[in-house]
Amino acid sequence: MTCVVAIDVGGTTLKGGLIAPDGAILHRERRPTPRTEGPDRVIAAISAFVADLSRPRTVAGTLLRPAAVGLAVPGLVTSEKAVFSAAFGWRDVPAAAFSDGRLPLALGHDVRSAGEAELAHGPGAADALYLPIGTGIAGAVVLSVSLYGGAAGWAGQIGHIPVRPGGLPCPCGQRGCLAAYASAASIAARAGETTAEDVVRRAAAGDEPAARVWAEAVEALALALATYTLVLDPAMIVIGGGLSLAGDALVAPLRARLAARLTFRPAPEVRVSALGVDAGLLGAGLLARRALGQQGGGDVDDLGA
Amino acid sequence: MTCVVAIDVGGTTLKGGLIAPDGAILHRERRPTPRTEGPDRVIAAISAFVADLSRPRTVAGTLLRPAAVGLAVPGLVTSEKAVFSAAFGWRDVPAAAFSDGRLPLALGHDVRSAGEAELAHGPGAADALYLPIGTGIAGAVVLSVSLYGGAAGWAGQIGHIPVRPGGLPCPCGQRGCLAAYASAASIAARAGETTAEDVVRRAAAGDEPAARVWAEAVEALALALATYTLVLDPAMIVIGGGLSLAGDALVAPLRARLAARLTFRPAPEVRVSALGVDAGLLGAGLLARRALGQQGGGDVDDLGA
Structure with a gap:
């Protein structure tokens, strides 16, 4: 075969x-x-x-x-x-x-090929962001049922948008990038753990420093998704990658914070990837x-x- | 006729x-x-x-x-x-x-109809952002030679992306929006002038408070355009509206600050609108x-x- x-x-x-x-x-x-x-x-x-x-x-x-x-x-x-x-x-x-x-x-x-897989196999929407979060963060920008690559094919570098200008340093050379707060690797490193799952577990158990790192990660994601929503008006945002395994511990506060960041328009649907x-x-x-x-x-x- | x-x-x-x-x-x-x-x-x-x-x-x-x-x-x-x-x-x-x-x-x-006019009459690029700046700021998102409206037609609300989370209040109800720093109306109001042109003139003459307001406006724009570039990889960004009349006083520092915000990729071309x-x-x-x-x-x- x-x-x-x-x-x-x-x-x-x-x-x-x-x-x-x-x-x-x-x-x-x-x-x-x-x-x-x-x-x-x-x-x-x-x-x-x-x-x-x-x-x-x-x-x-x-x-x-x-x-x-x-x-x-x-x-x-x-x-x-x-x-x-x-x-x-x-x-x-x-x-x-x-x-x-x-x-x-x-x-x-x-990320773009994973986005194509989500589009081919997942529930999906005509206008969506597929955002896997793991060691880094990059997005597959789906517009009118097609992946959009940009002028030179470099679209979707959402992990390096400056959500906190002058904030935490990022390996890319900038400060305040989304990935410096919200990648699974950054979340783990900031809380002194091996994986982001450990941080979520500690935060759920009431550990203050872990809860702060997690809240800052979710807030950074909400800022980035508010920006994406205002610029591109997607119908759906799908979080994938390792961090999506956090499930409701991620999606519930993220939905609330995203809605709070959008005063004059509704927030798009936010869900975790079906393909994982x-x-x-x-x-x-x-x-x-x-x-x-x-x-x-x-x-x-x-x-x- | x-x-x-x-x-x-x-x-x-x-x-x-x-x-x-x-x-x-x-x-x-x-x-x-x-x-x-x-x-x-x-x-x-x-x-x-x-x-x-x-x-x-x-x-x-x-x-x-x-x-x-x-x-x-x-x-x-x-x-x-x-x-x-x-x-x-x-x-x-x-x-x-x-x-x-x-x-x-x-x-x-x-803004979208002005963007269509730029596309129909201006030099343009297949993938571009047309960003008129006046009383407010909103963008016409041009992707593959077409204006993109989003899932519900609300794309391009770039004036309200949170470039400075927790920063200056905006009439939309949020804080730190791009428009709170970089709309012509905000620039004038922050420097106690009637028009943004007056602020540019005072800044050019060495007035410290006016220069600070102007520099913060240009930096806020650079942050927003870096974000747009990372997400959508445009070939060209065209600044229109009243603020575009500032010409080189706007475009020269904006090009430099945008390039400085993009460490791992080149900046797109930035110019002022030909249609004005x-x-x-x-x-x-x-x-x-x-x-x-x-x-x-x-x-x-x-x-x-």
Whole structure:
């Protein structure tokens, strides 16, 4: 059976999988992202993962033959290269650096491709923001049922809008960015925890410093979403990524604070993603499908390794 | 000769005119907006202006017969009603309230219709923000050569994005809105002057308080434009309205501050509008043309009053 390799490159984890033409995830595998060891080690880890997942393998008695690779990465990215990532410190990495050249590989933006997966598989709205929150924050801007990329494809960098001018420093070089307050990584670091989940748990148990960090994160998100709403008037905002696992502890106060920030218009619907953390993997799978399509016709089975 | 009535409703001035099918402005007239006398007086002043301009008149030996009315108003607006304006304090004013019913009248958003005029007549870019700054601030969001209105038509309310959370109060009920720092009206009021031009002149002459107000206005604009750029990646930002008359005194420091706020991507081009203060009138003219089109075929000359 033909499938595609999908890899969603996250700040702490590389999420890989093999995906069937109908979108079913046939195989899953995770590896740590060696982010602290520098950009070259991250690139080497990704290309080794690509090579390993590209080999035919038998799962539950079925031979799976990968035909293309979809690679979703954070930061600024074109179909030719990974231009910049604040999380990894890389600049202008060509798509070929991630591949051994045996299968066609499509490079894309993690959040935009995850947004395409939400649009393809989730409930969705014609005009929506899909905002995964994990190590960083970037949004997929859905306008009139299409993903909008901007003049150069760099739209959606919501994590670096200045919600608190002169505020906390951000790895991007600015101060007061949304991500410095509200990314899962920032929330954990500010409260001296390993994960944002720990912070939510401590806050719920009445711990004052954790509750303050959490409230500041929710308020920063409310400011950013109020701005997005005033500029683009979306019908729905979907929070995804690891932070969305906080569920009502996130969405209930966020809805209230967003409504309080919008005096003369109603707030759009705010919900957590239905696809959850699979959105990134399914989005990378859609990228791989595109790589197959661009290669042109024929039976995709002929492209097996 | 058939023409259309165009009225651009501003916070201090009602700008009216008669516009030829080719976009030439055949007649101009201005009246004060009785804003301080309450919403009912403003509505009465607009409908009297509509009635007066709708009468046939001879200009330079040519009989001009108006065939439709285009009315561009600020705030939240649909084609049926003026929903809300912080400047005028009105709520849910039906389009019929502005008309005596003799000519078809099209109601529209002042900034979006001015943006359509910029798109139709100016240099423009496929992905741009057109941002007129006068009594208030709202933007026309141009995406892929089309004006984008959002899910309910309320996109572009950039004047009320929270650039300084907890900052200066705004008539909308929030604090720290862009308009509280950078509208021409706010700049003048903060420096104790009648117009923003006076503030720019005093700042240029070395007056410290005026220079501080001006610098805070430019910085607030830079924050808002950095946010817009990160979210939507425009190729061009066009500043219009009265404040655009400041020219280089506005654009030079704004370009520098915007670039400084964007660490990992280039800034889009920033320029002042080529149509200047006529953009609003020409935009209202485009609304009137639409009212004619919606009425259906026939010789528009038959529609003369």
